[in-house]
Amino acid sequence: xxxxxxxxxxxxxxxxxxxxxxxxxxxxxxxxxxxxxxxxxxxxxxxxxxxxxxxxxxxxxxxxxxxxxxxxxxxxxxxxxxxxxxxxxxxxxxxxxxxxxxxxxxxxxxxxxxxxxxxxxxxxxxxxxxxxxxxxxxxxxxxxxxxxxxxxxxxxxxxxxxxxxxxxxxxxxxxxxxxxxxxxxxxxxxxxxxxxxxxxxxxxxxxxxxxxxxxxxxxxxxxxxxxx
Numbered sequence: 001x002x003x004x005x006x007x008x009x010x011x012x013x014x015x016x017x018x019x020x021x022x023x024x025x026x027x028x029x030x031x032x033x034x035x036x037x038x039x040x041x042x043x044x045x046x047x048x049x050x051x052x053x054x055x056x057x058x059x060x061x062x063x064x065x066x067x068x069x070x071x072x073x074x075x076x077x078x079x080x081x082x083x084x085x086x087x088x089x090x091x092x093x094x095x096x097x098x099x100x101x102x103x104x105x106x107x108x109x110x111x112x113x114x115x116x117x118x119x120x121x122x123x124x125x126x127x128x129x130x131x132x133x134x135x136x137x138x139x140x141x142x143x144x145x146x147x148x149x150x151x152x153x154x155x156x157x158x159x160x161x162x163x164x165x166x167x168x169x170x171x172x173x174x175x176x177x178x179x180x181x182x183x184x185x186x187x188x189x190x191x192x193x194x195x196x197x198x199x200x201x202x203x204x205x206x207x208x209x210x211x212x213x214x215x216x217x218x219x220x221x222x223x224x225x226x227x228x
Contacts, residue, residue: 001079001223004029004050008061009148010132016060023212033066051077056219058082060206061130065158071168072161080222081170082215084205085181086188087130087155091162095183102156104129112150119146132203166192169222173198173205173214194218 005028007016013030014021020028029050047070051057057078059067064086071078092098108125111117123145124134137145165172165188172185176197189195198208205211 001219002029002051002055003027003219004031004047004055004057006031006033006047006057006059006063006067008059008063009152010061017058017206019207019209020058020212020215033063048074048077053077054079056080056082056222058084058215059086060084061087061203062155064088065155065160068160068164069158072164075164075168078168079226080219081165081168082173082218083170083188083193084173085175085203086172086184087180088160088162088184088188089180090156090158091160091187092180092183093156095180097178097180097183101129101180102154105154108149109152109154112152119143122146122149130203162188162191169218170194171196171215171218173211175199175202175205177202 003024005017005020007013007030010016012032017028017030021030031047031050047057047066054077057067057070057080059082061084064083065088067081067083068086068088071081089098089102105126108122108129112122119142123137123142126149127134135141135145170188170193172188172193173196174181174185176182176199181203185195196214198205198211198214201207
């Protein structure tokens, strides 16, 4: 069964999943989302093709949006979902961390077309708001990052059906920090997802040394359940 990985807004391919790439080798398929700024309401055919006829789908951060939309569109090809810190803040409006997060990000996106709003201000503001270190970009990297963000569709504007996690076996992995991802994980657990906390690696929970083994255990449990 194929194992497909979807990156977030940062690194792509095996660089986004270094421990999993090393541990899984040829078992893993790393899908690059076409453009970080694309609205992900159109399921990318490459994701479905990589999963077919049926496979496990693993995603991080904003990649979780595309993963859940893919599962909603084609649950027949998604054997399971592993969602690492999913940012489904459209589902948790009114929760304290979510409201603070949206309040911090919304002004950035409101100004993204403003020519006086510099690439550094946008990229640094976004990193701070999502709980990641401000990247030490080269000028070219900064320009590319800002271009993606200026075309980016904020997660709170994308409709997510939370019931999909009750229909497709889903593991939600968070760092355990009291933040937006924790709020989203609580909500998804109410809809049938399994929760796992891997502390100590911030937003990149896939870098926890136990992450790959936990993923494998989850995939094994879903495979056993299907066989019964």
